[in-house]
Amino acid sequence: GAVVSQHPSRVICKSGTSVKIECRSLDFQATTMFWYRQFPKQSLMLMATSNEGSKATYEQGVEKDKFLINHASLTLSTLTVTSAHPEDSSFYICSARASGFSYEQYFGPGTRLTVT
Amino acid sequence: AQKITQTQPGMFVQEKEAVTLDCTYDTSDPSYGLFWYKQPSSGEMIFLIYQGSYDQQNATEGRYSLNFQKARKSANLVISASQLGDSAMYFCAMRRGNYGQNFVFGPGTRLSVLP
Numbered sequence: 001g002a003v004v005s006q007h008p009s010r011v012i013c014k015s016g017t018s019v020k021i022e023c024r025s026l027d028f029q030a031t032t033m034f035w036y037r038q039f040p041k042q043s044l045m046l047m048a049t050s051n052e053g054s055k056a057t058y059e060q061g062v063e064k065d066k067f068l069i070n071h072a073s074l075t076l077s078t079l080t081v082t083s084a085h086p087e088d089s090s091f092y093i094c095s096a097r098a099s100g101f102s103y104e105q106y107f108g109p110g111t112r113l114t115v116t
Numbered sequence: 117a118q119k120i121t122q123t124q125p126g127m128f129v130q131e132k133e134a135v136t137l138d139c140t141y142d143t144s145d146p147s148y149g150l151f152w153y154k155q156p157s158s159g160e161m162i163f164l165i166y167q168g169s170y171d172q173q174n175a176t177e178g179r180y181s182l183n184f185q186k187a188r189k190s191a192n193l194v195i196s197a198s199q200l201g202d203s204a205m206y207f208c209a210m211r212r213g214n215y216g217q218n219f220v221f222g223p224g225t226r227l228s229v230l231p
């Protein structure tokens with residue numbers, strides 16, 4: 001089946017630094033990737049949608065200058081949290097939709113970010 | 117706007133019994149897809165079952181079945197013969213259109229299977 005990986009699985013960074021999270025589709029091409037954020041005991045909230053080769057579309061309330069998304073290839077999207085603060089600590093999950101018609105999104109295992 | 121409601125924050129079920137997790141949705145789109153995902157404590161989202169808005173029959177996948185009542189806008193998940201490994205968070209989600217992109221998730225239901 002389709003596999004999506006995320007790296008790193010866990011990261012701890014100091015306040016004010018930036019951290020990059022990678023999302024890769026391992027065995028299929030993903031024209032569209034999605035980034036979600038999940039706070040403890042809450043549901044997933046869509047942050048942004050990225051299409052290969054174009055700018056990401058951010059959901060209302062998500063700061064595009066703080067959460068930089070790059071989808072440079074059909075198998076890789078990155079999320080960079082810039083100038084991280086403790087309130088950015090969360091579980092970040094990406095998902096990917098295969099090229100062509102597909103009703104399914106394939107989720108990565110998630111990245112737990114802790115900002116100290 | 118699309119919205120998913122899961123009114124059961126937590127559910128308990130005895131091992132080997134069946135359990136129904138409720139999901140209602142709100143959308144004005146004629147075409148949409150409904151999904152159920154399982155999220156164990158490790159965090160990964162595991163796809164369980166899918167129902168398209170034009171599907172005539174209720175979806176089934178092994179021990180999972182989806183009780184789709186379009187007029188009531190409900191898409192309840194039925195897990196038969198519960199197992200201890202079924203203990204997890206369960207999310208109902210909706211996607212606009214048959215091949216649209218945006219997913220909206222419900223708040224989730226935590227299922228605990230008792231031995």
